Amino acid sequence: MNRKDHPQGTEDVLLDLGFDDAEELSAKAALALKLxxxxxxxxxxxxxxxxxxxxxxxxxxxxxxxxxxNISLERLMQALVSLDQHVEISVQPARKAYAPGIIVAA
Known part of the structure; x- marks a missing residue:
């Protein structure tokens, strides 16, 4: 989790704070919230x-x-499955409706 300069504001607070792994941290946070x-x-x-x-x-x-x-996305997903949850990963081409990146909806 290293920070880097990112001068322009976005919808991703972690990216705005300069975390180079902001997408992964956002995904982990969404899964942890549900867990x-x-x-x-x-x-x-x-x-x-x-x-x-x-x-x-x-x-x-x-x-x-x-x-x-120190907790992987996979580990968080497995924990949710252990609690009788269905976890689905969707891969789609990046287009106007779907910008490149990672989104977790929990």
Whole structure:
């Protein structure tokens, strides 16, 4: 997660802050948000969430605090599947309606 200068404002706050991996961080944040919502809805402790998702309790703690640097997109997706969620990845040509990039809708 290195920062670089990006003088022009965009719709991506992380990009505006100069993170060179802004798209990946945005995707991780969206998945973590959904994961945290599910943990809250089910009233799970971090230990219970760890058992269900196959993550360690410290990893669940990182997700709960949105410290996502050492957690892969794949791991977050697998955790959501463990909580009975359907995760779908869609690849489409970049056109006016779809600019090049990564978007996660959770």
């Amino acid at each position: 945290n919502e599910l943990i809250n809805q089910r009233g799970l402790s971090q230990t219970e969430a760890a058992v269900i998702t196959g993550m360690t309790q410290p990893k669940v703690s990182q997700v709960r605090r949105y410290k996502l640097q």
